[in-house]
Every structure is written in C-alpha cells, then in structure tokens.
Amino acid sequence: MKHQIGDIIGDRFRITEKLGEGNVTTTFAAIDEAQDQTVAIKSLSFSDVKDWKTLELFEREAKTLKQLDHPQIPNYVDYLQIDTPNGDRELCIVQELAEGKSLHQLKCEGWQPSEAEVKSIAEEVLNVLSYIHNLKPPIIHRDIKPHNIIRQKNGKIVLVDFDAIQDRLLGGTTIVGTYGYMAPEQYQGRAQPTSDLYGLGATVLYLLTGKDTAQFFQEKSKIDVSSEISLSPTFANWLEGMLEPAIKNRFNNAQDALEAMQASYEVARPFNSDITLKRTKNSLDIVIPPTGITLLNLMKIGMVILISFVSFPFVVKAILIAIDGAVILALLILFFPGLFFLNGIHFVAQRINWHFRKIILSFNHNNFILQEEWRILGFKYTKYQEGKTSNLKYIKNTEEYYFNYNNNIIKNNSLMLNNGMQVFYLATCRSYLERKWLKEQINDFISNIN
Incomplete structure (x- = not known):
C-alpha cells in the first residue's frame, strides 16, 4: 500500500x-x-x-x-x-523519530571529524552496544554502519535501524549486514556480539578516511591502520583491535572495548623492552626498571677503580706533605692524581645512577610525580620530584657529553623533560626505539591536556 x-x-x-x-x-x-x-x-x-x-x-x-x-x-x-x-x-x-543526520550524510556533506570527535562517537555507540549485548538473551544489531548512526543537533548519538537484529538464543544463519562493514564471520551467517564491534571499527575507519574496509588493501584481510591514517598510537592500536578479522583477536565484548578507551590499558612497547606504560584518558603511568650492570660496564668500572687506586697513594702522600706545611708542593703532586681519582669516583657514581635507578613517572591533568629509586646491596634510596602538568613544555631526545677518566669524550643519550624551570632526565642508556616510543607517548598526552 x-x-x-x-x-x-x-x-x-x-x-x-x-x-x-x-x-x-x-x-x-x-x-x-x-x-x-x-x-x-x-x-x-x-x-x-x-x-x-x-x-x-x-x-x-x-x-x-x-x-x-x-x-x-x-x-x-x-x-x-x-x-x-x-x-x-x-x-x-x-x-x-530520531531527528538529525546520519554520519554517512554528514560525511557526504564534507564533514571532517577530528580524532577526538570520532572517539566520542565510538564511546557513545559502545555504550549502546554494551546495553543490547548484555540483555537476556543478547541482541546483535548486525548492521552497524554510518547510515544507522544519527548525530542530533545537540551532538547526541542515536543508533537506529534494528531490522537486521538477531536474538542470540534464536540464532539463525541468514547473511545480514552491509558489505564493507560486515565482520568476516557474518559472511558465513555466524554473527556474534563482537561482529558489531567490527562494524563500529569499520564505521570509525570511514569517518576518518571516507572509505570503508572494502576499499583498503588488506593482506590476509587485516588492515594496517597505522600505515593508512595518522592517529595517536593508542587510538590506532584500539582501532586495529576492533578490526581484527579473527573473533578471538578482537575485544571480547563492547565493555572491554569501551574500557580500552576510557580506562587503563597497556600500550604496546618496543620488542624486548621491560618498560611498562599504562595510559587512560586522564592519566599516564610509566615505570622504567633499572637496566643493571652489563659485563662490559662492569669491566669499565673495574678499570676505573683500578686506575683510581693507583693514583690513591699519590693523593695520600700529597695530604701528608700538606700537613707538614708544604701546601704548594702538595697541590702540585695532587693535581693529576687527584683529577684521575675524582673523575674515577664520578664515573662509578654516574654508572651506578644510570644502571641502578628505577623511575616511576605519573601524570594526570593537574600534576606529575617523578619518583627515582635506587636499591644497592640491600640499601634503598628514594627521591621524589613533582610539578604541574600544565607547565610541561616538551620532552625530547638529548645528547650530553662528559669527559671520562682519561679525558675521552663519552656520550649519554637521554630523554629531557622540561617544565620551564627544571629539567628531568629519563631513560638514560635505553635504546633509541625505547626513547622514541616514550617521547611520542608523553608528548601526545601533554598535547591533549594543553
């Protein structure tokens, strides 16, 4: 009719x-x-x-x-x-009636949402999916796509068109969905609640690029998000988790996917690194364990200690001569042996600081705390420093040069965190990839706050 x-x-x-x-x-x-x-x-x-x-x-x-x-x-x-x-x-x-425009219509009109806007939309849709997936029995939408997500004038997101829904208890093998947004298992008529997560991931990809998953080159049907779009590392990792072709590799459910955006989750770190980094929307926590002394460093320290002890008798003799009143002669005798001795002490202390120091760095929207901890031979020493997160200017790789005991120049690669008044050195003696990864994560967190 x-x-x-x-x-x-x-x-x-x-x-x-x-x-x-x-x-x-x-x-x-x-x-x-x-x-x-x-x-x-x-x-x-x-x-x-x-x-x-x-x-x-x-x-x-x-x-x-x-x-x-x-x-x-x-x-x-x-x-x-x-x-x-x-x-x-x-x-x-x-x-x-859900008044407003679909995300597809907005894109067709030239809308270019920011990463923050897309995250906000994804969070709202995940809230709806978490609700329907937790019903008894669970409800699977099966057709999550930009056309079925309405953005109202006040920014509220509404999910519509439930004509493809599946009651999990009734099941069914009908192939329902939209090409480019359907999870691989849907082509076999085996939709799962996580199939809706794939549809949302494909929707997010479309909002950021204007293309659905079918328009991307896919090796083994997996999309390499990082190579296709410029996103913050954490969001790129999250999106790849949503678009995993295999169900077992996707987020377990909508709540897990939501918590990956809102709550604490560990960001992938460089291979073989023992540094841990946990980031949420409002906090960033980094733990850099001590590297310990390698055999090569132990040999260097042993050599420095040996040379320092060779110069030690000259230092003692100079002190005795100074006690007898020949101060100028004592200074002449002390100059070179003393220089070797002091440089040796500095070298050893520096290596102990670098290799036995544990750093715990915590940021939130208001403050940051830097905790340094040393444990040597059963003794523990802890040092705390703190400041305002809003005062942090940047973090960058820096190279500092020192003269060692025989006046050769040695180089110390570190990360330098600057808050305008103080400079904090992090990740000393860590690999370039580790320093690069930490720098990107910290700078991204600081820039989102500031």
Whole structure:
C-alpha cells in the first residue's frame, strides 16, 4: 500500500514526510495525534514480501524494540497490522523519530571529524552496544554502519535501524549486514556480539578516511591502520583491535572495548623492552626498571677503580706533605692524581645512577610525580620530584657529553623533560626505539591536556 502525505495510519498517525525506502520497506515521518509527538513509521506490505524470512525479521525487530529501553535508541511507540481494501496486509513499526543526520550524510556533506570527535562517537555507540549485548538473551544489531548512526543537533548519538537484529538464543544463519562493514564471520551467517564491534571499527575507519574496509588493501584481510591514517598510537592500536578479522583477536565484548578507551590499558612497547606504560584518558603511568650492570660496564668500572687506586697513594702522600706545611708542593703532586681519582669516583657514581635507578613517572591533568629509586646491596634510596602538568613544555631526545677518566669524550643519550624551570632526565642508556616510543607517548598526552 502506497501512502501519501497527509494519510492517516491506524486512526492516529498522520504522515508528514517520506524519509526513505529500502528493498521491501518504506519509512515515513508522521505526527502522533494522540500524543502530539513526531514519530517514524516503517511500513511493510505482504504483497512486497518475497520470502517468509523477511516477515520473520520484521516481526523480530518489532518484538525487540518493544523491550529496549535506552536513551540512545528511539523509543518504541506501537506495532500495527492493517488490512487494506485490496486484500493486502500492512505491518507498521512506530518509533520515536530520531531527528538529525546520519554520519554517512554528514560525511557526504564534507564533514571532517577530528580524532577526538570520532572517539566520542565510538564511546557513545559502545555504550549502546554494551546495553543490547548484555540483555537476556543478547541482541546483535548486525548492521552497524554510518547510515544507522544519527548525530542530533545537540551532538547526541542515536543508533537506529534494528531490522537486521538477531536474538542470540534464536540464532539463525541468514547473511545480514552491509558489505564493507560486515565482520568476516557474518559472511558465513555466524554473527556474534563482537561482529558489531567490527562494524563500529569499520564505521570509525570511514569517518576518518571516507572509505570503508572494502576499499583498503588488506593482506590476509587485516588492515594496517597505522600505515593508512595518522592517529595517536593508542587510538590506532584500539582501532586495529576492533578490526581484527579473527573473533578471538578482537575485544571480547563492547565493555572491554569501551574500557580500552576510557580506562587503563597497556600500550604496546618496543620488542624486548621491560618498560611498562599504562595510559587512560586522564592519566599516564610509566615505570622504567633499572637496566643493571652489563659485563662490559662492569669491566669499565673495574678499570676505573683500578686506575683510581693507583693514583690513591699519590693523593695520600700529597695530604701528608700538606700537613707538614708544604701546601704548594702538595697541590702540585695532587693535581693529576687527584683529577684521575675524582673523575674515577664520578664515573662509578654516574654508572651506578644510570644502571641502578628505577623511575616511576605519573601524570594526570593537574600534576606529575617523578619518583627515582635506587636499591644497592640491600640499601634503598628514594627521591621524589613533582610539578604541574600544565607547565610541561616538551620532552625530547638529548645528547650530553662528559669527559671520562682519561679525558675521552663519552656520550649519554637521554630523554629531557622540561617544565620551564627544571629539567628531568629519563631513560638514560635505553635504546633509541625505547626513547622514541616514550617521547611520542608523553608528548601526545601533554598535547591533549594543553
């Protein structure tokens, strides 16, 4: 039955606009004259149905919508069965109208969302998915895509079009979804709650690039997000987790995916590194364990100690001569042996500082705390420094040069954290990749705050 603008459906709903048309359904905007509210009516005529599976899905959608109660899912209003004069029957699902534009429509109009905007949208959709996946039995949407996510004028995100939903207990092997947004298992008719996560990941990819997953070169069907888009490392890792082709490699559920954005999670570190980094939306915690003394460094320290002890008798003799009153002669004797001795002490102390120091660095929106800890031969010494996170200017790789005991120049690679008044040195004697990774993570966190 073809409705026109102004028609009354069910003696209550006056059609005001045709919103869209699918393969067998038509959606209208209407006024609920009983409640004085705007609604959306999805209509299905028996005469347009080619198989009973279509009717089953439509009735399942109505049944499911009736039990849903979430602020980001349009409210169920009514379900109508109308017998027409020509002997046809029409089914209508009536819902609250989600006013706004779909994410697909916004992209087509030139919208270029920032990473922060996309994260916010993903978080809101994950909240909805967590709700429907935790129902008894769980509900799988099966068609998460930009067309089915509405952004309202106030920025609120609404999930619509539940015509592809699957009741997990009823199961089913029907292939339902949209090419470019369907998880691999959906092509086999085996949708899981994590299939919706893949659809959301594909939606996020589209928002950032304007392309769906089918338009990306995929080796073994896995998309290398980092090589395709310039994103913060943590968000790129999260998106790759959403787009994992194998179910077992994806996030376990929507709540896990949500917590990966909002709560603590460990960021992948360079291979074989023992540095740990945990980052949340509001905090960053880094632990840099002591490297310990390698055999080569131990040999260097032994050599320095040996040379220092060779010069030690000259230092003692100079002190004795100074006691006898020959101060100038004592200074002349002490100069070179004393220089060797002091440089040796400095070298050993420096190596102990570098290799036995544990650093615990914690940032939040307001403050940062740097804790340095040394444990040597059962003795422990701890030093605390703190400051305002907003005062941090940058962190960069730096090379400092020192003269060792025989006046050769040696180089110390570190990370230098500057807060405008103090300089803090981190990750000394760590590899270039480790320093580069830490620098990127800290700078990204600081820039998001500032």
